[in-house]
Amino acid sequence: MLDNSIFEEPIYGWDFEKKNKFYLNEIKKLTFHHSKNCQQYKNILQTLYYKKLNFKTINNFPFIPVKLFKYLNLMSIDKNNLFKTMRSSGTTNNQPSTIFLDKINAANQTKVLTKIVTSFIGSKRLPMLVIDAKSTISSRKNFSARGAAIIGFSLFGKDITYALNDDLSINYQAIADFHKKYKNSKILIFGFTYILYKNFLKQLSSKSQYSFHKESIVIHGGGWKKMHEASITNLKFKRLVKKNIGINNVHNYYGLIEQTGSIFFECEHGFLHCSIYSDIMVRSNTIEAAKDSGKGIVQLLSPLATSYPGHNILTEDIATIIGIDDCKCGRKGKYFTIDGRLKNAEIRGCSDTR
Amino acid sequence: MIHDKQHKINFLLNKKYLCVTNEVFDEKICSFISELSKSILKIKETRLYPDLVSFAYWCRSSNLNKYRTKYKDNNLRIGLGTIFHITASNVPTNFAYSFVFGLISGNSNIIRISSNKNNQADIFFKVIKNLFKKSEYQELKKSNIFIQYDHNKDITQYYSSFCDARIIWGGDNTINEIRNFKLKEKARDITFPDKYSLSILDGKNILKLKENELNNLINSFYNDTYFMDQNACSSPQLIIWLNDNKDIAKKVFWNKLKIFLYKYDIDEASDIEKYTNLCKLVATNNNISKVKIENKKLSIIKISKLDQNIFDIRGFYGSFVEYNANNVQDITLLSSNIVQTLTYFGIDRNEILNIISKHKLKGFDRVVPIGKALEMDMVWDGYELPYALSRIISLN
Numbered sequence: 001m002l003d004n005s006i007f008e009e010p011i012y013g014w015d016f017e018k019k020n021k022f023y024l025n026e027i028k029k030l031t032f033h034h035s036k037n038c039q040q041y042k043n044i045l046q047t048l049y050y051k052k053l054n055f056k057t058i059n060n061f062p063f064i065p066v067k068l069f070k071y072l073n074l075m076s077i078d079k080n081n082l083f084k085t086m087r088s089s090g091t092t093n094n095q096p097s098t099i100f101l102d103k104i105n106a107a108n109q110t111k112v113l114t115k116i117v118t119s120f121i122g123s124k125r126l127p128m129l130v131i132d133a134k135s136t137i138s139s140r141k142n143f144s145a146r147g148a149a150i151i152g153f154s155l156f157g158k159d160i161t162y163a164l165n166d167d168l169s170i171n172y173q174a175i176a177d178f179h180k181k182y183k184n185s186k187i188l189i190f191g192f193t194y195i196l197y198k199n200f201l202k203q204l205s206s207k208s209q210y211s212f213h214k215e216s217i218v219i220h221g222g223g224w225k226k227m228h229e230a231s232i233t234n235l236k237f238k239r240l241v242k243k244n245i246g247i248n249n250v251h252n253y254y255g256l257i258e259q260t261g262s263i264f265f266e267c268e269h270g271f272l273h274c275s276i277y278s279d280i281m282v283r284s285n286t287i288e289a290a291k292d293s294g295k296g297i298v299q300l301l302s303p304l305a306t307s308y309p310g311h312n313i314l315t316e317d318i319a320t321i322i323g324i325d326d327c328k329c330g331r332k333g334k335y336f337t338i339d340g341r342l343k344n345a346e347i348r349g350c351s352d353t354r
Numbered sequence: 355m356i357h358d359k360q361h362k363i364n365f366l367l368n369k370k371y372l373c374v375t376n377e378v379f380d381e382k383i384c385s386f387i388s389e390l391s392k393s394i395l396k397i398k399e400t401r402l403y404p405d406l407v408s409f410a411y412w413c414r415s416s417n418l419n420k421y422r423t424k425y426k427d428n429n430l431r432i433g434l435g436t437i438f439h440i441t442a443s444n445v446p447t448n449f450a451y452s453f454v455f456g457l458i459s460g461n462s463n464i465i466r467i468s469s470n471k472n473n474q475a476d477i478f479f480k481v482i483k484n485l486f487k488k489s490e491y492q493e494l495k496k497s498n499i500f501i502q503y504d505h506n507k508d509i510t511q512y513y514s515s516f517c518d519a520r521i522i523w524g525g526d527n528t529i530n531e532i533r534n535f536k537l538k539e540k541a542r543d544i545t546f547p548d549k550y551s552l553s554i555l556d557g558k559n560i561l562k563l564k565e566n567e568l569n570n571l572i573n574s575f576y577n578d579t580y581f582m583d584q585n586a587c588s589s590p591q592l593i594i595w596l597n598d599n600k601d602i603a604k605k606v607f608w609n610k611l612k613i614f615l616y617k618y619d620i621d622e623a624s625d626i627e628k629y630t631n632l633c634k635l636v637a638t639n640n641n642i643s644k645v646k647i648e649n650k651k652l653s654i655i656k657i658s659k660l661d662q663n664i665f666d667i668r669g670f671y672g673s674f675v676e677y678n679a680n681n682v683q684d685i686t687l688l689s690s691n692i693v694q695t696l697t698y699f700g701i702d703r704n705e706i707l708n709i710i711s712k713h714k715l716k717g718f719d720r721v722v723p724i725g726k727a728l729e730m731d732m733v734w735d736g737y738e739l740p741y742a743l744s745r746i747i748s749l750n
Binding site: 040071072 | 623633643649
């Protein structure tokens, strides 16, 4: 389905015109592909978009909300070809999203993740400290978002060490051993932003600070909601990393389980970047066309989503697209910041559920 | 048992509780309620909340007298005792109506209200606090308590264990959850489960309307639906059209409604929730032929046949199912206990009633003109509440 030549291209090398042309064609093809192979998706196109299927500008293409993956099992493949089922970490009141991958889709995700991450950290595997508990990656068949991310990023590490105990308290012994062994090597630290902050950085006192090699890299992702609540900005977070573990090189990333692999990596100037494997638009509502600039609700495009109709999805995150093709870091494509998440709607009505 | 839990309960007014019973429509109770009505209307902020104004009007003395004449017959009827009310969290005045139902039937009341921000409730409690200072209301003060608590089995179990009746609003899930807690053998549950409501409109008669009459109709329809995000059990989900096969009246109706929608607001999260719901519905329901998304406030879901599966097609924030029927008789296809309110326009009410009576239709608890969908009444979901919450003394 997806032309493999895209994997030979420079991942931040396409300008707007080139990328737009490719996406217009590719996302249109995927829209027809999923309509042909996923009955529920077809029903949505036929009944909701019966008069306005318009493939002239990508900003008007039909999209589906990410929450739909919570309510429906959407797949565009024969059940026999199902290779991996991914589930988001749903909270108690919240059903998890379920994403169905065949071998090709899963392999492409991994390929793309590798290309993006190695472009930042180099292709050599680094000693890796995971700021989480080993038990987070328990079941391989049903991945949680956190578990999937850890496993995904473990590709880039060696001697993978878990810094937290099962109760998410710090395993000082493990860290001390790791530190002793690798204090003179470039290492990789990976974790979920809030866990990294609350269960690690915040717990380290002046007595238990560690100083790692200065070229080491911290990669973190998983949302800022709780960080906003704790009033920790990206800048504050970076300072805390520097102070407590002596690392300057800190990269946030933004990604969704609905489009695993094609993550948006934070550049040296603090902006999240689209690679050629994904694109972002923002919209102010579900009716008007999506925009390529300014602030709005995040809509994400991915040419990788072939086994499930996740090629054009509307999230509930808010972003500001800062610019296109002209970031000081030199990478082409759109770059943006995530500003938060929409607050849950409080509907009126007699029934207390929903 | 409950004493060690008491710190988890927020008593809004009085804490001490004493059960007192009265006759149905007792005079001093009626005068308390009408004073409550008057005092609420006297407060300036009340005007900001049409639902609170409606409540106050509903229980003003002239209306109470009308009810009194209807329900105060020659029989001796006395309240059951203690009523435990579990009220709906997202209908701001629901607790107030429930309270009046219990009180007017001669009972003492323990009313659980949600901890959600509720401006209407704030006004209500400001007023009632003052009334309870008066010497003549000291007994009422002790025999009616308003409580808030987060989900807590022990507390619900405690109040359930000694009340004489329990009123459960808040739909199926709440009812199923509360039903886990036993009542006394003699006690009764009055439950208000999830319901489905619909409207029936005659296209020919809509086209006959003068401009101002059409405006009134649309305003009434707006109040029935958008006022509660189209998510009240009595707000119509389905619009059955008669005499409009060419879709002319529909166009007039929806276009006019769109003008009225300037005052309705949908935030981004609700917009997405509504769109998600539409996607979910059309993805799985073969009966939906198309959905016309007019704008973010109005979507019209066209269906190809009328049957009971329609109860699964539920919208909110202005998502209406629409169907062209041949005659009123088609409502017999919807005979089900889940059907609550049928609002109508341009159709003879008797024709509807005759069909309900001839076919002994299930459900159809209310048949009222468009504009009265949200109007509470002493009769609700088939219960005559003053009688459902009292007992009658047999004198034969």
